[in-house]
Amino acid sequence: MLDDVYNSRLLALAADIPRLGRLADAQGSARAHSRLCGSTVTVDVKLRDRRIVDFAHDVKACALGQASSSLMARHAIGATLEDVAAMHAAVRAMLKEGAPAPSGRFADFAVLEPVRDYRARHASTLLTFEATEAAMRDALAKAGSEPEAATPAGA
DSSP states (O other), rough: OHHHTTTHHHHHHHHTTTTBSTTOOEEEEEEOOOOTTTTTTEEEEETTEEEEEEHHHHHHHHHHHHHHHHHHHHHOTTTHHHHHHHHHHHHHHHHHHOOOOOGGGGGGGGGGGGGGOOGHHHHHHHHHHHHHHHHHHHHHHHOOOOOOOOOOHHH
């Protein structure tokens, strides 16, 4: 039921998105857009030792994209590209393949599990991962550092 998707926890996350805006001194930036729903997420990052030390995002998305972005902002600091790619893969598998909800460091993303039954909502929910991975790859490329193997966006 759609009420399960738009539960109070998810709506609270969508209403309280930390780290909104853009970083004037970003090392990497990327934008992800869903043609299906029109949602857009733009992410800026600063890295040190391949880890996010500063993160900001401009979120123009539905409540699901906002909630997912809110969670990303709460968990981005300290994450490596490999961490973000693994989380992207776990959430994508949860939504598209019926895999279990993420656990460990990113267990909070389990709140997105009810989205599984609404395929049209998957794209906006996954935008934050795509933009964050791409922003990190951008920062690493500009620094002349090759990203380690990571799950390609949309895989």
